Every structure is written in C-alpha cells, then in structure tokens.
Amino acid sequence: MDKIIKIISIAVFFITVLFFTVLTVILPKFEFSEAENRTLSQFPELSFKSVYDESFMNGAETYVSDHFAFRTSLFSVKINVDRLFGKNIVNGVLFLEDRFVMPVTDIDENNIERNVLSLNEFAKNTSVPVYVMIAPTSAGVYASEIPSYYANADQRTIIENISYELDNGIIALNPFSILSASRDEYIYYRNDHHWTTYGAFIAYNATIKLMGYNPVPFSNCDIEHVNSSFYGTLYSKTLYDGFRADVIDNIHVKGGYSEESVEIYTGTDTMKSESMFFSHFLDLSDKYSYFLNRALYPEVTIKTNYPEENNLLVIKDSYAHCFVPFLVQHFSKITMLDLRSISVSQIEDIINTEEFDQILVLYNFENFATDINIRKLSLVK
Amino acid sequence: MVFSSLTFFCFYLPTVLGVYYISPRKLKNFVLLVTGLIFYAWGEPRYVFVMIASAFIDYIAGRIIASSDENDFRRRTACLVISVCMNLALLGVFKYSSFIIGGINEIFGTVFIDPKLPLPIGISFYTFQSMSYTIDLYRGKIKVQKNIVDFMAYITMFPQIVAGPIVTYDKIEGQLKDRSIGLDRMSDGVCRFVNGLGKKVLLANNVGLLWEEVKAMNYSELSLVTAWLGIIAFAFQIYFDFSGYSDMAIGLGKMLGFDFPENFNYPYEAISITDFWRRWHITLSSWFRDYLYIPLGGNRKGTARTAFNLLVTWSLTGLWHGASLNFILWGAYFGILIIIEKFITGKYIALIPKFPAKILTFVLVLFGWVLFETNTVMDSVDYFKAMLGLNGIIADSTSLYAVVNYGIILVVCAVGSTSFVKWAGKFFGKLKIDFTVVAKPFIILGIMLLSLAYLVSDGYNPFLYFRF
Incomplete structure (x- = not known):
C-alpha cells in the first residue's frame, strides 16, 4: 500500500509537470489576448548580447508565462481562492455587492493642478467658449459602498474644487449630483470602467442647457439593446465572472437628427463610416468600442444633418464615446480629439480653435487626475 | 533562475532530471556541474565566471594542502589563508564595498567613489560552502577531492546554489562519489x-x-x-x-x-x-x-x-x-x-x-x-x-x-x-485507513495546481487603456 502510494505520488508529480510542459509547447500561440486586452510577448532572440544583458532570460520567462497552457483558467482559479480567503481587491479592482469598482488611489494633486492651469491657459488663448465636464467613475458614485479602509479619492469634492479653480471663461458641467441621484439606475457597467449609455444620457440631459441647448427628453428616445454579454475591462483585470454580464444599449432619438458621415483619422490613414456605431466590436471583448470606434485614434469627425452650421470640438477620453452621439441633435459637425495620440509637435497644426463655435473637454475623473497629455492644450495658440 | 518559476518548473526541471537519470553513473556529476552552471548563468550570466574562478582556486588550494607534508605547517597555512581570504575578499568586494565605502566617507568626510557593484546571486552561500572545504581539509577532517568535476559539482549543483542550505563538504563527501535514488x-x-x-x-x-x-x-x-x-x-x-x-x-x-x-x-x-x-x-x-x-x-x-x-x-x-x-x-x-x-x-x-x-x-x-x-x-x-x-x-x-x-x-x-500539521498527521495515521498516506497524491496535485495558478497570475498584468 505504502509503496503504491509512493509510486502514485511520484507519477502525479511528473505527469502534472509534463502535462503543462507539453501543452505549453504544442498548443497554438496567440499574439493577442482578448481576455486581457493586450499583446502577448514574442520569444526572444538568442544571441551573445541578449544573454549578456539578460534580455534573453527575462524574455523567455515572460514568454513562458504569457503562453502558458490554460493560463486564463489558472488565473480564475487564483481569483476564486483569493476570494475564499477574504481578499476583495484584485489588480486594483474591488468587488462590491453586485459590481466591480476601481477605486482611485494616489491622487497626484500637482498633476490635477497642472491640468487645470493648462485648461485655463487654453481658454485664455481662444475666443471660443470652453466647457469642461469631468465625469465621476463608478468608484466615485458608489463611494459609500466601498469600505472606508480602502483608499478611494473623494471624487465629489475634487471635481467640485476643480470647477472652482477653472477660470470664469470656462463653464464647468458637473454631472456628479445627477449621477449620484440616479445611482440605483443602470448608469455604470458592472464589469467595465465606463458609464453606460444611460449614464451618459443622464449627464447630457442635466448639463446641456449650460451649453445653450434644450435637451431631448428621455420619453422621446428609443432604447435598443445591442448586446447583453459584455464583460469589460474590470472583468479583464480580474477574470472573475461572478457578476452578471453587462448590457450595451444604444439610445436613439425618435425623429431626431442623425450622422451623415464619420471620418476616423488613425494617425496614418482615414477610415470612413456612415454610422457612429461599429457593430463588429460587439463580437470582440472590446465591446465598448461599438461607440465611435477605439478611443486611441487621434481624430474623429462626425458630420450630421443638423440644418444650421454649428461646429463643436470635443477634447476627450473614452467616456465621450457614448456621450457624443447625443450631441448630434445640436451640431452640424463634431470633431473629437484624443490628446493621448497627438504629439506635442502636431498639436498646433491639428487644433485651430477658431473653426469651432464651442469646445467641450470631457474626461472621466481618473483620467483627468492622472493624464499627462492635457497639458498639451496650453501649447495651442 | 528560481525554483518558484514556470520556466524552472516546466522546462528546466524535467529536462535536467531526464538527462541526469539517463546519464551513466560516471557522468552524473558532470551533468550536475553543467546544468548547475546553466541554472546559475540564467540569473547571473556575467558573474558565473567569478564563481567558477573561486571554486577553481579552492580546488587548487585543497590539492596543495593535501599534497603538502603534514609538518609543512607554513605551506598548508598559506594555502588555507589564501583560500579563506579570497572567499572573504569576494564577499567584501561584492557584498560590502558600498557599505564600507559609505561608512568611511560618512565618518571621515572622504569622497571615495562607490563602485556600486551588484551582488552576485548566491555568493554568500557558495563562498561559505567553499570555505568549509578548505578549512576542514586543513583540519584533517575530510579527504582531498582530486576530481575537479566532483568538486565543481559540489559547488555548482543547482538545488543549493542560490539560497542554501549551506551544505558543508563533510556532509556530502561520500554522496558525491556514491549515491542512489530509490523509491523512498x-x-x-x-x-x-x-x-x-x-x-x-x-x-x-x-x-x-x-x-x-x-x-x-x-x-x-x-x-x-x-x-x-x-x-x-x-x-x-x-x-x-x-x-x-x-x-x-x-x-x-x-x-x-x-x-x-x-x-x-x-x-x-x-x-x-x-x-x-x-x-x-x-x-x-x-x-x-x-x-x-x-x-x-x-x-x-x-x-x-x-x-x-x-x-x-x-x-x-x-x-x-x-x-x-x-x-x-x-x-x-x-x-x-x-x-x-x-x-x-x-x-x-x-x-x-x-x-x-x-x-x-x-x-x-x-x-x-x-x-x-x-x-x-x-x-x-x-x-x-x-x-x-x-x-x-x-x-x-x-x-x-x-x-x-x-x-x-x-x-x-x-x-x-x-508542528500542528505533523501532530494531526500522526493522529490520522493511527486510524484504520491511514488518510495521510492515501491523501498524499491528491495533496501533491492540489498544491501543484494552486501554485501554478499563483505563478501564472504573477505575470497577469492586463493593460487597460491601451486599446480603449
């Protein structure tokens, strides 16, 4: 008996090791991980230099880890064990009762200050009215559900303070209160860090008057469920699928204006489309890009059938992508710029503020607090 | 390389064990030497030569000590002193130079330049092992190791090179020459x-x-x-x-x-x-x-x-x-x-x-x-x-x-x-069916799978904003 168990133990050990060795070698390799949303590493080149500077060894270890057999399954095993052990935070993502949130920690006040100064400088250098909306993330709206022992920035206060520090020439559109009041509605995705289309609609509805327009009432809208199996970025960070899949809605204005053409400048060439909505993303993990494609492209131009010439410039991050479609009701042309993909040398050529009637700066709180590209705006003359 | 890495676990270990097991008895120490050097060089491709040189000097010192006349006190002592000083000097230079120079500069207000040498992996362990050999040889506690492959294998074999245990030569003298594996x-x-x-x-x-x-x-x-x-x-x-x-x-x-x-x-x-x-x-x-x-x-x-x-x-x-x-x-x-x-x-x-x-x-x-x-x-x-x-x-x-x-x-x-687990094991061991024995393969499998899950997750670093 004893002997048999010993043989079995040894066999279990070696079979397990070899099982993973063999499968890691023979299973097909992917360049891109859909679940993690990132490019996986390549096997390093073997040379005297790469061995000498250890890049070969480090590269080989990363490669083995990136292409390890059953990698994502093993990762979910880990998450579930962590959860059993009472751990509630994984890769910075916190498990609440019915959703993930990503608390914003380590606020760099100097960076916020610098971004505010850049906006003030930007507004001073143009005669076009500038509007700034900083949208809270779900960690801000659901802050009261986050146990106090987790670090989490007080988004309400910080957003308010930013509004005070913006020059008089800038009008702050602050959606915090209305979003907070609607916290029981489906305004943030459970498994993704974005707001939902409805969340964006509420923010639009509550603030657009400050830009001089009458908002379209919700009763005038049709809701289309375009997808109901969305597991977004917060899922990707944790690979925990215990929360219900998210539903992606598209909100159409009945009998409203609509887009005529959408041009996306990718940095090298221009993609044209007739719609603001890109259904093929609904088949990928990156489903949020259904709205106005991926946020990494430097420039998107939307032309609409709005009857009078009215031009809007939107300086934004991805939160704008499900917000801007509502603005089609008020503008004939909307130009969206993503400063993260525009270099300092290009910025003066790309942005000519005088072409526009209004300028909207729209960021989510976390990006506004951490982004180091907003400062490029101070270069725009 | 460290033991707790996927590369070691799934590639280095099965390969090395495979080669080791099929090698004839006479070559096994050579396999240990070569695989140990690869293991070490994987994490320390430059300073592997420091280790080889120091082991080599200790080998030579050992040969001279052993070949000297018992009464030639000065020659024997000189070899021992060279060996010990060389090992301590390696530690001094690589491990303590920043500390010593910093201390001197602090106390005397001097501005000696700190070379900021990196600490070679395992140097504290292999120098101590190496010293145990020459010191014990000098004391007559052990016999000289004439086979350079066996001696180098003792210093470089992969299990203990990075973090011990510090295996003094006397503990392993016999096993270097003759050892068996067996089921137990x-x-x-x-x-x-x-x-x-x-x-x-x-x-x-x-x-x-x-x-x-x-x-x-x-x-x-x-x-x-x-x-x-x-x-x-x-x-x-x-x-x-x-x-x-x-x-x-x-x-x-x-x-x-x-x-x-x-x-x-x-x-x-x-x-x-x-x-x-x-x-x-x-x-x-x-x-x-x-x-x-x-x-x-x-x-x-x-x-x-x-x-x-x-x-x-x-x-x-x-x-x-x-x-x-x-x-x-x-x-x-x-x-x-x-x-x-x-x-x-x-x-x-x-x-x-x-x-x-x-x-x-x-x-x-x-x-x-x-x-x-x-x-x-x-x-x-x-x-x-x-x-x-x-x-x-x-x-x-x-x-x-x-x-x-x-x-x-x-x-x-x-x-x-x-020792609670051990105690509990004894308790269960007394039952009619010895659960500690029966459960063993399952426990092994469980720990391995969980460990793999945690090791894989170490490299799990999703990048959120890249494609958004």
Missing part, C-alpha cells in the same frame, strides 16, 4: 519539493503582500494593531519563503540522490532565543558555530571571553544577511539575548510553562524582524513605537482592512508554522 528517496523528494513550493508560492507570497503594504506606510501614524499584524505577516513571509526554498532544495537534492542537512525545525515554536537559533537557518548557525565561535575559543575561556565570542559571532551572523547597520544590530540583538539567556535567565527557562515561553520568544523574534526589515535605524525606532502603542492609536481602518483581507491567511500561516 524519490517520493520523499517529490513531497518535500511540492511542500516547499506551496510554502513559498501560496503562503509566503500572499502573506507578504500585507507586509509590503504596511512597510510602505508612515510608521509614525501606524496603529498598534496594524504594526503587529504587519510584522507578524513579515515573520511568516520570511519563514515560509526561506524554509519553503530550503524544502525545495532538499527535495530536489533527494531527487538527485543527495541528503542535504535540514535547515528549519519549527523555529516559531522555540522556547528561548537560544532554542530559536537551533531551529532557524540551522546550516548557517552551525557554520558560524563550527568555523567562527569555536575557533574563537567558544565557551572555554571564561565568562567575559564567552560573552565577547557570542557577541562577535552573532554580529557577524547578522552582517552575513546584508550590508547594512540594521543587520549588524539585528545580529547583535540576538547575541545579547543569547548572552543573557546563557548567564542569567537560562536556569529559569525550564521552570516556566512552555506556552508562555514560546509566546515570549516569538515576540522577541518579532522585535528582531523589525530591526531586520526596516530600512534605517530611525525607521526601526518609529516602528517599535507603533508596536508599543506610543502613537496613541490602538486600531484604525487599516487594521480592519488587514484583518478582512489577510485574516485567514495569517491564521493558516500560524497553524502551518507549528
């Missing part, structure tokens, strides 16, 4: 390795996350409970990390046919500090005892000299752990405690019940870990203040966070660091 040793080896893997990957790494967070906090604002939980977490982290690594080394040794000496024996169950050091990093404290404390005269030269010897030995033991004042203080702290036990309290230890003695010892060890782990002496003082409640906060939200997120793992570590 093989299955022991597998169990030890998997056990060590679990200790390192599942316990040490996870409980270490708590200490990582506490360590980064501002100690003057730390609450009493957080401070204690933090340093307890570190105590478990270093124990499971180090003893796990030793277990893996011992297990791998067994898979290769070697019996390495034990390195840990439930140190947190020690009833005194003297006892603690008989149970913690045993091969290191034995090394210092055999090659420093006893040659200094040990306890044979009167009270004052014994106390001095103890203090020197323990300060240097501390310094061995790293080039910083904290480590010397940490060593001296234990030196003083051991002196007190030896001359004052030792007689009474037998009188107090075991449980309070264990708790007291553990607390003293915890204070030691503060000295060991904080970056500067001022930090240590601040941390002590927090542990004594001098910051005026008993518990705060951070303590609650620590308890919620790490409470269970702390309890698991506490149980795992005692």
Whole structure:
C-alpha cells in the first residue's frame, strides 16, 4: 500500500509537470489576448548580447508565462481562492455587492493642478467658449459602498474644487449630483470602467442647457439593446465572472437628427463610416468600442444633418464615446480629439480653435487626475 | 533562475532530471556541474565566471594542502589563508564595498567613489560552502577531492546554489562519489519539493503582500494593531519563503540522490532565543558555530571571553544577511539575548510553562524582524513605537482592512508554522485507513495546481487603456 502510494505520488508529480510542459509547447500561440486586452510577448532572440544583458532570460520567462497552457483558467482559479480567503481587491479592482469598482488611489494633486492651469491657459488663448465636464467613475458614485479602509479619492469634492479653480471663461458641467441621484439606475457597467449609455444620457440631459441647448427628453428616445454579454475591462483585470454580464444599449432619438458621415483619422490613414456605431466590436471583448470606434485614434469627425452650421470640438477620453452621439441633435459637425495620440509637435497644426463655435473637454475623473497629455492644450495658440 | 518559476518548473526541471537519470553513473556529476552552471548563468550570466574562478582556486588550494607534508605547517597555512581570504575578499568586494565605502566617507568626510557593484546571486552561500572545504581539509577532517568535476559539482549543483542550505563538504563527501535514488528517496523528494513550493508560492507570497503594504506606510501614524499584524505577516513571509526554498532544495537534492542537512525545525515554536537559533537557518548557525565561535575559543575561556565570542559571532551572523547597520544590530540583538539567556535567565527557562515561553520568544523574534526589515535605524525606532502603542492609536481602518483581507491567511500561516500539521498527521495515521498516506497524491496535485495558478497570475498584468 505504502509503496503504491509512493509510486502514485511520484507519477502525479511528473505527469502534472509534463502535462503543462507539453501543452505549453504544442498548443497554438496567440499574439493577442482578448481576455486581457493586450499583446502577448514574442520569444526572444538568442544571441551573445541578449544573454549578456539578460534580455534573453527575462524574455523567455515572460514568454513562458504569457503562453502558458490554460493560463486564463489558472488565473480564475487564483481569483476564486483569493476570494475564499477574504481578499476583495484584485489588480486594483474591488468587488462590491453586485459590481466591480476601481477605486482611485494616489491622487497626484500637482498633476490635477497642472491640468487645470493648462485648461485655463487654453481658454485664455481662444475666443471660443470652453466647457469642461469631468465625469465621476463608478468608484466615485458608489463611494459609500466601498469600505472606508480602502483608499478611494473623494471624487465629489475634487471635481467640485476643480470647477472652482477653472477660470470664469470656462463653464464647468458637473454631472456628479445627477449621477449620484440616479445611482440605483443602470448608469455604470458592472464589469467595465465606463458609464453606460444611460449614464451618459443622464449627464447630457442635466448639463446641456449650460451649453445653450434644450435637451431631448428621455420619453422621446428609443432604447435598443445591442448586446447583453459584455464583460469589460474590470472583468479583464480580474477574470472573475461572478457578476452578471453587462448590457450595451444604444439610445436613439425618435425623429431626431442623425450622422451623415464619420471620418476616423488613425494617425496614418482615414477610415470612413456612415454610422457612429461599429457593430463588429460587439463580437470582440472590446465591446465598448461599438461607440465611435477605439478611443486611441487621434481624430474623429462626425458630420450630421443638423440644418444650421454649428461646429463643436470635443477634447476627450473614452467616456465621450457614448456621450457624443447625443450631441448630434445640436451640431452640424463634431470633431473629437484624443490628446493621448497627438504629439506635442502636431498639436498646433491639428487644433485651430477658431473653426469651432464651442469646445467641450470631457474626461472621466481618473483620467483627468492622472493624464499627462492635457497639458498639451496650453501649447495651442 | 528560481525554483518558484514556470520556466524552472516546466522546462528546466524535467529536462535536467531526464538527462541526469539517463546519464551513466560516471557522468552524473558532470551533468550536475553543467546544468548547475546553466541554472546559475540564467540569473547571473556575467558573474558565473567569478564563481567558477573561486571554486577553481579552492580546488587548487585543497590539492596543495593535501599534497603538502603534514609538518609543512607554513605551506598548508598559506594555502588555507589564501583560500579563506579570497572567499572573504569576494564577499567584501561584492557584498560590502558600498557599505564600507559609505561608512568611511560618512565618518571621515572622504569622497571615495562607490563602485556600486551588484551582488552576485548566491555568493554568500557558495563562498561559505567553499570555505568549509578548505578549512576542514586543513583540519584533517575530510579527504582531498582530486576530481575537479566532483568538486565543481559540489559547488555548482543547482538545488543549493542560490539560497542554501549551506551544505558543508563533510556532509556530502561520500554522496558525491556514491549515491542512489530509490523509491523512498524519490517520493520523499517529490513531497518535500511540492511542500516547499506551496510554502513559498501560496503562503509566503500572499502573506507578504500585507507586509509590503504596511512597510510602505508612515510608521509614525501606524496603529498598534496594524504594526503587529504587519510584522507578524513579515515573520511568516520570511519563514515560509526561506524554509519553503530550503524544502525545495532538499527535495530536489533527494531527487538527485543527495541528503542535504535540514535547515528549519519549527523555529516559531522555540522556547528561548537560544532554542530559536537551533531551529532557524540551522546550516548557517552551525557554520558560524563550527568555523567562527569555536575557533574563537567558544565557551572555554571564561565568562567575559564567552560573552565577547557570542557577541562577535552573532554580529557577524547578522552582517552575513546584508550590508547594512540594521543587520549588524539585528545580529547583535540576538547575541545579547543569547548572552543573557546563557548567564542569567537560562536556569529559569525550564521552570516556566512552555506556552508562555514560546509566546515570549516569538515576540522577541518579532522585535528582531523589525530591526531586520526596516530600512534605517530611525525607521526601526518609529516602528517599535507603533508596536508599543506610543502613537496613541490602538486600531484604525487599516487594521480592519488587514484583518478582512489577510485574516485567514495569517491564521493558516500560524497553524502551518507549528508542528500542528505533523501532530494531526500522526493522529490520522493511527486510524484504520491511514488518510495521510492515501491523501498524499491528491495533496501533491492540489498544491501543484494552486501554485501554478499563483505563478501564472504573477505575470497577469492586463493593460487597460491601451486599446480603449
């Protein structure tokens, strides 16, 4: 008996090791991980230099880890064990009762200050009215559900303070209160860090008057469920699928204006489309890009059938992508710029503020607090 | 390379074992030598030559010592001195030069340039192993190793090269020439390795996350409970990390046919500090005892000299752990405690019940870990203040966070660091069906899969904003 168990133990050990060795070698390799949303590493080149500077060894270890057999399954095993052990935070993502949130920690006040100064400088250098909306993330709206022992920035206060520090020439559109009041509605995705289309609609509805327009009432809208199996970025960070899949809605204005053409400048060439909505993303993990494609492209131009010439410039991050479609009701042309993909040398050529009637700066709180590209705006003359 | 990596586990290990097992007996040490060099060079491609050179010099020194006339005291001594000085010089240059130069500059106001040499992996371990060979040879305790492959294999074999145990040559002399594996040793080896893997990957790494967070906090604002939980977490982290690594080394040794000496024996169950050091990093404290404390005269030269010897030995033991004042203080702290036990309290230890003695010892060890782990002496003082409640906060939200997120793992570590599991094993072993035996393969499989899950997750780093 004893002997048999010993043989079995040894066999279990070696079979397990070899099982993973063999499968890691023979299973097909992917360049891109859909679940993690990132490019996986390549096997390093073997040379005297790469061995000498250890890049070969480090590269080989990363490669083995990136292409390890059953990698994502093993990762979910880990998450579930962590959860059993009472751990509630994984890769910075916190498990609440019915959703993930990503608390914003380590606020760099100097960076916020610098971004505010850049906006003030930007507004001073143009005669076009500038509007700034900083949208809270779900960690801000659901802050009261986050146990106090987790670090989490007080988004309400910080957003308010930013509004005070913006020059008089800038009008702050602050959606915090209305979003907070609607916290029981489906305004943030459970498994993704974005707001939902409805969340964006509420923010639009509550603030657009400050830009001089009458908002379209919700009763005038049709809701289309375009997808109901969305597991977004917060899922990707944790690979925990215990929360219900998210539903992606598209909100159409009945009998409203609509887009005529959408041009996306990718940095090298221009993609044209007739719609603001890109259904093929609904088949990928990156489903949020259904709205106005991926946020990494430097420039998107939307032309609409709005009857009078009215031009809007939107300086934004991805939160704008499900917000801007509502603005089609008020503008004939909307130009969206993503400063993260525009270099300092290009910025003066790309942005000519005088072409526009209004300028909207729209960021989510976390990006506004951490982004180091907003400062490029101070270069725009 | 480290044992707790996917590359080692799934590629290096099966390949090396495969080659080793099919090699004829005469070539096995050569395989050990070559694979050991690859293992070492994987993490240290440049300084592998330092190790080869030092081992080679010790080999030559050994040959000369052995070939010298017994009465040629000067030649034998010269070789020993060269060998010991070379090893100590390697340590001095690579490990302590920054510390020494910094200290001299600080004290004398000089501006010697710090070469900032990186610390070659395992140098503290292989120099000590190498020295044990020439010293014991000089003492006539062992026979010379004429076969250079066998000698180099002793220094470079992969299980112990990076982090011990420090296997002195006399322990392994016979096995280098003649060893067998067999079913018992093989299955022991597998169990030890998997056990060590679990200790390192599942316990040490996870409980270490708590200490990582506490360590980064501002100690003057730390609450009493957080401070204690933090340093307890570190105590478990270093124990499971180090003893796990030793277990893996011992297990791998067994898979290769070697019996390495034990390195840990439930140190947190020690009833005194003297006892603690008989149970913690045993091969290191034995090394210092055999090659420093006893040659200094040990306890044979009167009270004052014994106390001095103890203090020197323990300060240097501390310094061995790293080039910083904290480590010397940490060593001296234990030196003083051991002196007190030896001359004052030792007689009474037998009188107090075991449980309070264990708790007291553990607390003293915890204070030691503060000295060991904080970056500067001022930090240590601040941390002590927090542990004594001098910051005026008993518990705060951070303590609650620590308890919620790490409470269970702390309890698991506490149980795992005692002989409770062993005791429970004995209990179950007496039942009709011996569950400890039947469950073994399942436990092995479970620990392996979980460890793989945690190792894979180490590299799990999704990049959120890249495509959004």
